[in-house]
Structure formats: C-alpha cells, structure tokens
Amino acid sequence: MKGKFGRSLVTAITISTGILVLVNFFVRNDFLRQVQKTLLDWAIILAAVALILGIFNILASHARKIQNKKSGWPYSLFLLAAMGTVIVLGLADPRGPASPSVSWIFEYVQVPLQATIFALLAFFVASAAYRAFRVRSVDSFIMLIVGLIVLLGQVPIGQAIWGRIADAKDWILSYPSTGGARGIILGAALGAVLVGLRVLLGIDRPHVE
C-alpha cells in the first residue's frame, strides 16, 4: 500500500477491526458478539490461507537450496517428499488426517520422531543445568538452592534424603516462585496492552512501514 490513501485505508481497517473485537471484552451485546464471531471466523480462514501462502515460501526456499546444491540439499529433497506424501495421501481420502494412511504416518513416523527430538532436551537440560547453576553471585546462589530443592523435591528419592523436601518444594512453588512469575506476567501484560493499544491507535503500523 503505497501513498497516503493506501496507508490510511490500511490503518483504518486495523483500527476498526480491532475495536469491534475488543469491545466485546467489556460489554455483553449479542449483536456485537455476532460481529466479533464473524470477524474471528474470517481471521481463522485467513490464517489457514496464510499457511497455504507459506507453503509456497517453503517450496521456494528448499527448491532454491536444491537448485544451488547448497550443503545438505538432499535433505531438503526428503523434506519436500515427506511433505508431499502426507498432503497427497490426506487429500486423496475424504477423512483427511483421520484417514488410515495419514494416521499411520502420524502414529509411527511423526509422533516418535517428534517425541525423540524432544527427548534430546533431557540432555540439553542436563548440560544447561551444568552451566546455569553456577554460584557467581547471591542471585545465582539463590537460584542454585531453589533449583536443588525443587529438583529433588519432585522425586521419591528426595523424600528419602529429607522428609520435608516435598513441602519445601511446594512452598517455593506456591509462594516465592509464584510471586516472581506473577511479577513477570503482570509486567508483560502491561507491556502487551500498550503494544496492542499502539497498534489500535494507529501509532505503530508495522505493516505499512
């Protein structure tokens, strides 16, 4: 959208949509609710279309990789093949993702792969813990103590070491830890409100910049 008109049009759309959706948080009005529902429906549809658009981006970037024989281009080939297979199988069967073929792939390829990649986190967490709990300052010392208590407080063996450790863990989780988390959540909420407002007021217009 070049030009003043384009920009103001775009901004107008953003603002009006936003207000129509936002107002429902404050007033209960069936008509407004209906309007909001419609808008949200549209947004969901658009999000789905955006994914279709995104597929082209994916195709493009991997095609480029393959074309230029960039390092590891065969993997891109595999990626596209896997993607294509799932899509074709799914579209062939009216049940889509629930179709036997797709659910089979889901159950025996996607789930185990994803679960295992995630299981790697166990090792990542371990080596991160090795680093993160260094006692460098009072802060990190506090972090260390809390970490150890919660770490051991969760498992039976912790009980064997110190009977009350579970209670200690629960107390930490329900009071100091909750307090810290709340501070972060509250602050982030304030920040989010202002970012949202800036967009709705047309102050920030990332899309027309």
Next chain:
Amino acid sequence: MDSLIDLLRNSGTSEQQALMLVLLLVTLPLLALFTMQQRAGKPVALRPIQAFHRVREFIGRGAETGRPIHVSLGTGGIADASTAESLAGVTFMGHIAGQSIASGAPLIVTVSDPTLLPLAQETALHAWESRQYGCDAAEPEVRLVAPEPVAYAAGVMDTLLGEHVAANVMVGKFGHEYLLMGETGIRTRTPQIAGGIDPQTLAFIQATADEVLIGEEIFASGAYLNPKPTHIASLRVQDWLRVLVTVVILVGVILRSV
C-alpha cells in the same frame, strides 16, 4: 459519570470489566500526555538494557565473518494473543535488518506462524528497499520453517548447525521448544540474544543466551532502538500503570487484612 456507569450496567458490564475499561481509558490520556511531553523534549532516563546495546556488535560480527545473522521470530502469530510478542520480535528484526543490510551481513529470518510471515517479509523488504545506494548486501531471506513449534525448532537447529550462523537473535513467543534452539546455539558456539515473556521459557533463555530480554523488556525494543516520543511515552505509561497496580494491590491487601 453515573450515566456512564448505568450505561455499562445496562450493557451487562461487570465491575471487573468496568475496572479494566477504566484502566484502559486512563491509559489513553496518559499516553497522549506523555507523548506530548516527549515531543516537547522532556528528558527521560532509560534503564540500560545490554541486549539492545550489544546487538550491533553481533551484526558487526556477521559483517566481519560474512556469515549470516539468524533472527527467529518465535512461534507466535499476529492474529492471536501472542501478537504483542510477535510484533516486538518484528520491530527488533526490522532494526537488525537495516543494520545488517547496511553492513553487508547476510540475514536469515525464520518464522513459524504463517500469519507472521507476510509481516516479517514486509518489514525485511522495507529495510531492503531503503538500503544504501550501491550496497552489496544480499536481500534478507525470510523463511517459514514449519507451522508446528517443535518442527520449527528442529528447522532452526538445522539452520544453526548447517549454515554457519554468525549470531542468533531470538525474540518473540517461545514455548518449551526454545531450549532445542538455544542449546544448539551453545553447542555451535553461536552468540545469542534471546527474549520472551513466558516465565517457563525465560529460565532457559537465561541459561543459554549471552544477552537476555526478560519479559516486557522485549516490548521496549522500539523505544531503545528507534526512539520515538510515542515509544518512550508508552514506556512511561507502562511504569505508571505499574505503580497503579502496586497501589491497587497494597490497598487491597490492607483492606483484606484489617
């Protein structure tokens, strides 16, 4: 005032809703006022945030090594409640794009949510279009890795492992998949700046990133990197809302206790 209250009642607004509405309505004039003050040049001291300060160093590193800088915008979109985080990421990315283009450092931007993709492309494109005459930098590459968080993380791991990334910036919405990327960054010895608002992720951002943006700090990128009166003003509003919340809580506690 009474008529307003009646109006709210009739429209089925609960006290809490009314309260929030008031808070929202208080915010607007505050924002306007502070913006005016900022335009008038009111001096404001900002708490230093290293991440914003050091990002140039990272970009310079990209320029020196000729290796790409990777910016991850997280798994958030722009049509859901994670919009704020995503926008924060985009703002930050826009700045990095500008500088990396000018310094000739290649830039790779990865997103997970398809709705964020077009916005990221627009921002990168804008930086690219307004590049310095005759700059030989490559156009920033904006990629949709995968719409699914873990798949996205896997894709980013692949980028970090395979594309010799010079610096890794991750700002936006991140879930438990963050550690996959963060720790890979550590293992590939890639300098990292990371930020998010999810306490669950922050613990690991803290543990894996060289420079951290904790919680609302990510929303401040505009004010720190590309200060405009409105940006500073909204930070100040934020701080005063903070005070407001504190007062509410304290008063509440006192009333509750006695």
Next chain:
Amino acid sequence: MIYCPNCGTANKDGSGFCNQCGHKLGSGSKTVCPSCGAPNPIENVFCDSCGAKLAPLVTKGAEEKPGVKGLSLPTKPLDEEVPEETPEGASEDVPDWLHRLRYVTGADQEPLATEKPAPELDAPMPPQDLGGEGEAEIPDWLRQLRAAAPPTEEAQVEPPAQEQPEGEPSKEEPAEAEVPEWMRQIGAEVQQAVAAAEAAEVKSDSEPVTEETPSISPLAETPAEPEEKAIAEEAPLQEPLPQEVLPVAVAAVALPEEPPPGETPAPAEAREAILPPAVPEEVGPPEEQEEAPPVPPASEEALAAWLQEEGPVILEAGEEAAEGETIVFAPEEYPAVALPQAEIPAWLESLAPGGGMRPDALGPAFAGKLTPEEAGLERAQIPAWLELLRPGRAKEGEIPVEETAEESGILEGVRGALRLVEAIDPSPETQARAVSESAAVTPERAELLTRLLGESTSSLVKPKPIPTQAVRERGLPWLTALLLVAAVVLPFFLPGLVPGGNTVPASTPAEALASSVQSLQPGDTVLVSFDYDPGVSTELDWPARIVLDDLKQKGVNILLMGTTPTGPGLAARFDWTGAQMVNLGYLPGQEMGLQQLTAGITGAALAGFGGAVPDAPFGVRSLSDVKLILTVASSQETIRWWVEQVGTQVQTPIAAIVSAAIEPAVRPYYASDQLAGLVSGWVGGQAYQRGSGSSSTENKDVIALEAQSLAHLVIAGLIVLGNIAYWGKRLIGRQS
C-alpha cells in the same frame, strides 16, 4: 532528499539528475578516503588506493538508511502523518546553525569562508522540496560536508582570489568583511538575558505555525520565519538578533581563536574537509545571497533555543528531531552521556537557561570537543552531540585510540580491522582515527580484509564466540549424556535399586482434580482438550490416560478436542473402547477459536475428526452445559488461553493436566483459583491416583519413577560438579 554533489541543491529522492544544474546524482558522488584523500566510488567501504576504511558519510540518502545509523538514530523514514512543516523546520535549523559555525570559523581564517553561505541557500527552501523529509536535517549538513570533501585538493590550491570572480559577486564582500568583526563585537558584550527574551518572543510569534508539536516546533520553525522577516521588513531587527545569539556566537568564534596562530595541521585539514569545492560554480540567485547575512543570527538563535529546549533531540535526528525526542541513557551504560565530573565550560553554563539543558548531557561532549589540540573543530561541530547518542563511544574529550584487537577466529589479533558497522556508521573518533593513522598501517590491513571478504564463508574457520559469561561453556556433553543414559537405563535392569520406589510426594492440586472428578455423576459431560503435541506425548500420555480411565469408569460422556493441530490425532491413539466419546477434532485459531467456543460448541470452528460434528453432542450446546473442562497441555500459553478466553466467559470449572515443565508457571493460575485442579507430569499422575484411591502397581511405572529419581540425582551431581569445576578454575587462576 538527494543533494546534488555539484551544486548542493536538494532534489527529490530517486531523481536521477539535479534539477538545478543537471549534474548526475547519486552515482556521481565520490567518497574521499580520509587517510589518503583518493576519491572512491561510494559503494566502496575501503579505499581503493590505500585501503583505509572509508566513512561513507553521505552516499546517496545514506542518512535515511536504517542501517547506517547508531542505536539511537531512527530506522524508519519519516511517517507521512507527521506534519510536513515541523520536521523540515526542525531539520533545517540545525544544519543551518552548523553552517554558521563553519561559516564563522572559516571566516576568521580565510576569505574562502564567504563561500559558506552556499550551504544555507537550501535552508529557506520551499517545503515541497523537503516534503516530509524528516532526516533532511543531519543528512543536510553532512551532505554539504560530503559535497565539499572530494575536490579538497583544488579547494586548497586555488587561492581565494580565483574564486571571487566565478563565485561571489561583490555583494559578498561586505558580508565577509563584516561577519568576523560583527562576531567580535558580540563577543564583547555577553548577556544571555537578551537571548532568553528574544528566544521567548520568537517562540511566541511562530506559535500558530505548528500545533502538533507544542514547545519545540516553534524553535524549529524560527530559522525560516525570522529570516524572511529580517530581509523583508525592518533591517533593525538584525541588530537584536546578533545579541540574543551571543553566547553561542562567542562559543563558535572562540573555538578557532583559542589555538595559537601558528595552527596545528589538524584544524587545517579539517577546514579543507568542509570547504565546498563546488562553491565556485554555485551562483545562487542574487536575492538568496542577500539573505546570507541575516541568516546567521536567526539560526544562531535557533541554536540557543536548541540548547535550552531539546538538547540531544535535534541530535536525535530526523523524525525524532522533528518531534523533539529526548533521551538520556543511564550512566552505567553510556559513559558518553554520564560524566558528572566532566565540567561544563563557563560559556555553556552561562547559556543554560532554566535548567532546560542538562549539563551532564552536553558538558562532556562539548568540553571535550572544544579543546583545540584535537583534530579540529569540524569534527567538533556536530559530533559533540552525535556523540551523546553514540552509546559508549565517546571518551570525554580525547580521541579514543581503542583499537580493539579482534578476539574472533581468523581475524584474531588484527587490530581495528574491519569494524564494518563503524565504517558504515562512523563515529567522529573513527574518522579522526582514520585521519590520524599513518597510511602505512592501513594497506596490509586493508588487503587482509579484502582477501577475507573475498573468501567464501565455508572456507572460514568458525571464529571464537564473543566472550561472555559461562553461558558460553558447552558443559560436558559427553559426560552428561553418558551419566544420564546410565542413570535412566540402570533401573530397568536393577529394579528396586533406588530408595523411595514410587512413593510419590503428595500434591494438593492433583488431589483437587481427583476430588472434582469424583464429584461427577454418570451422564455428566466432560470436555477433554488435548492441547499438547507429539513432542511431549511420552510425558503427558501417561497422566492423561490415568485421568481418562477414571472418567471412563465414572461413565461420564467425554467430548474430545484439541487446540493444537495434532491434539485430536493424539487423542485418537487412546483406547476408547466402551467409552461415551465424541472427537470434535481440531479447534483452529488458538484463543480466537476458544473465544468462539464460548459462544457455542456447534458454532465453533470444530470440524470433527474423521467425521462431521453432530449437532449438540450429548445435548451439549455451549460450554456451560459441560460439568468440567479438562485441558491436557504442555505449554503455559495454552493454559493462559483457556483461562483468559474461556475462564473469563464461562462458569464451568477448568482443570489441567500439564507437563511438569510448566507447573511453576501455571501455579499462579491454580493459586488464583482459575484452575480447579492441576496434575503435573508423571508424579502428578501418581498423586492423582493416590487421591482417587487407586494406585499404580505396574512394574513399568515403578521403574520409570526410579529412573526419574536416579536421573535427578545425576543432574544434581552435575550441578555440583559444575560449581566445583568453576570455583576450582577460579582458585587456581588466583594462585598463578
């Protein structure tokens, strides 16, 4: 705005040729090497002849580029919404003042200075030329400087005499003659009282011009306004104007005069730098030249105002300047700004009106730059404030020779090589350094980097990371992996090895869920949302199964759905034989979807899983017909959505089965009663079982918990080990 390198006229962006003199724009301009003076094509970052870093001060539109700016400079072009007049007014006045500074300095050193008025010609330029060009301001004078740079040589060679004929008509004579002495005369009587008064007055009369930007814009406006007035009506007005500007004028004059007549080379070359070679050709329309004399006062006064009002703002550049943005960064980060001890020159002090200006902001920079012995005033003129905005760059006064050695990879040890960012966004020190460095050093450095830049990235060794805290250590991946696998596998072969077995610690939230499930009646409907992805299925399947079995036993109807795309698929993997279950499928749109769900289940985006959704399954039309909502989630976000979008709209209690990873983050929601129950991970599942009476006897589960215990021990051990290693290293380091 593109400025013609030939005549300095401002042309619209993108125009290929100057509409004043027809000179080719952009490509025509050259970057002069600060160290050897050879002209280079602007796209060069390093000089072709000597290889020194080029500071591309003003390649086409450089200043509008986000990239070329420091942290504090704007990364976006001016927004159309911003009123045209303001930015342009503001933008014009600084450069103007700068011209003046140069004008003055030039003036009392050599007649050439008279040519200086040239730059000013674009000050009173009609708005449309500058339309919405927020950053015209800095670019503006930098442009002049730049336009000036290339033909430096001729500039020197040509004696002023030659220029007279081509350049300035006799008209200029008086101007040139009087200027210095005018300055001197002001220098005599210093009263800033007048200054304040005048400033105020000017403010008031230009008030109407701009409403948007209250107190600053007037000042921004002034340069243009009063000038016209001055020329048009009363000549008298020229008298007061000089006085009101005095302090600055003095300051300006003072600078060049301090150094002993036998001047150091530095100022000399500096002066060359600023002399617009083009000046000869540029014969502005006569009336413009008439304007020349009055201009100084106007802009001076603008400066005074600037100092009073927004200090750094203008420095802030472009948009910000226009809007009067001001930022002072906190000391610890930006030494440049905060040098409390740096004392402000008396004249500056005298300038300071009612506290409007912050000494700590202006003091060090000015104080530093004003000392004559460093390479000259020119750098001083703007850099003084540019510095303020350049985090951590400026050491007070002296040119920092911080030639940091590359600590990274191949460039290891190379000093001051390839600071590209700086090259693109040069700080005065950078340029100063470039100038002061002997060209001898630069060559091999330069060819080293040209070589490096030439090389393909793949051939480069991975450089060491930017040194930071221990975050950078990679830990002991091998040891970690080994220990962990051992700990996890051991119990499989030696069950019962770990003390504690599967006696899980009690968990109130889990028991809360158990009791709320107990309270359900057969025929009630429960909505179970599978909001996790396959990644965490190994952790969440188990507790989910425990609870679901419980629900099945109670004979309640179960509605399945998922807010993660894979959710329903995961749900379908469970054993549903004999259960009253309908899989509503994936609910797209995250919280948007949940919002809709509150409006009614059938109306929502639920499309069913492998079959359409029946209208009102189990007679459920809206969420309020459901007795319990149970979400199985692996991310705090999901819980937030349910709590925010659904919990705020519907009274039905919401309970959650979550990954242990997010328990601390989700706790607040349970603590604030937004969650009726909370089961976290395997242990939570066990706790739930205890709460609901039954308890797992499966050998597999016991072993799993033992493995968990053991692994936790190992990690606790690793943490301790890490600290031992760390402190050991430090102690050893201390001894040696």
Next chain:
Amino acid sequence: MSELIGTWIAALLTLMVFSYLLGDNPLYRLAEHLFIGTAIGYAVLLAYYSVLRPKLFLPLLQSPAANWTLAVPLLLSLLLLGRLNLKWHRAGIIPLAFLLGVGAALAIGGALFGSLLPQTVATIQSINPAEGGWGVALSNLVLIVGTLSALFYFYFTGDGGKGLGRIPAGFMKVWRGLGKWFIMVTFGAIFASTVMARLSLLIGRLQFLIYELPKSLLK
C-alpha cells in the same frame, strides 16, 4: 502387521534421532527433515480439513446466498494470495491489516482479563496472622513482596540516578534487587521442574525401545 512394521520403523527413527548424541550426522539430519516434512504436511491437511473446507468452501458451494458474508474473507484470501504476484504484492497488506487488528484486540483483551485482572486479584491476600496463623501470613507476605518487587524489577524510566517521580533512587535500587532475587527463584524452580519433564520424555522413549519393541514381536 502394519503395526509391527510401524513399531520397528518408529524404533529405527528413534535411534536415528538419538544418534545426534554422537554429534551432528546424516542419519539425524535425515530424520529431522523427515519430521519437519510430515509436520508441515499434517498442518496443511488440518488447515484444509478443519478450516478451509468446512468454513469457506462448503458453505459457499452449498448455499452461497445464505453465506454471502463469506465473500469478504474470500476476497481477503485472494488479496493475501496476491502476494505471490509482484504486481498484487502490496495489496496483500489489507488482509494483513485485518489480522493485525484482530490480533491487537485479542492481545489487549487477553492481557487485561486473562493476566492482569486475575493475577492482581490473586495477589491480594490477607497478611493478618489472626486469620490463618503466622505461617500463612508470612507466606502471603512473601508472595506479595515477591510479586511487587519482581514487577518493579522491570522499571524502565526514571532509573539512572533519578528515582521515579517521588520514589527515591535508593529505594528503587533495593526494591528492584529484591525483585531480581525473586525472579531468580522462579527461574530456578522452573528450570528444575523442567528437568523433571524432559527426563520423563527420555525415559519414555527408552521405555518404548525396551518394552514396546519386544512386545510388538510377541504379538
């Protein structure tokens, strides 16, 4: 049969991924890309089967008159897809603006009613020992102090010498320091409980290899 094959394929893929522990290697990269591919494919299917088909195509095909409003999202979708074409590229911003509006509103609403309000209310606890005894009172005090100090840790403006408004700088310093501690406590706790969750994943996968695999053979 298909289950047996499936189980063994799953096991194979599991091992391929674990091979990453020996360092980045082709087997791992292969598995990884296979996963990304299937994940994208699955997402596309869902986008089609649970959104586009039921919410856009079917209604428009079956009863266009009744669902004429869907013409709008259809148009917006076309504009969005227009981004593929350079000529229409810019028009793609309109649907973007629409999405952004919805998103901003949801962000505000969510933050206000999902986080700000409930978390504030929940922090208002009695610190009167008479009610729940000293233990509860002190715990609540800790909670409140933690919340407020952590909230203030993020203070942006008014720092650097000057306190905020009337609040003296010294107090701010101490108060924010306290907040930092609480944040560290949160981080420590979260970190530790995440360790738990991740280990469960690892154990689960190994259990799969050790239990399910042989079981599948017995069947």
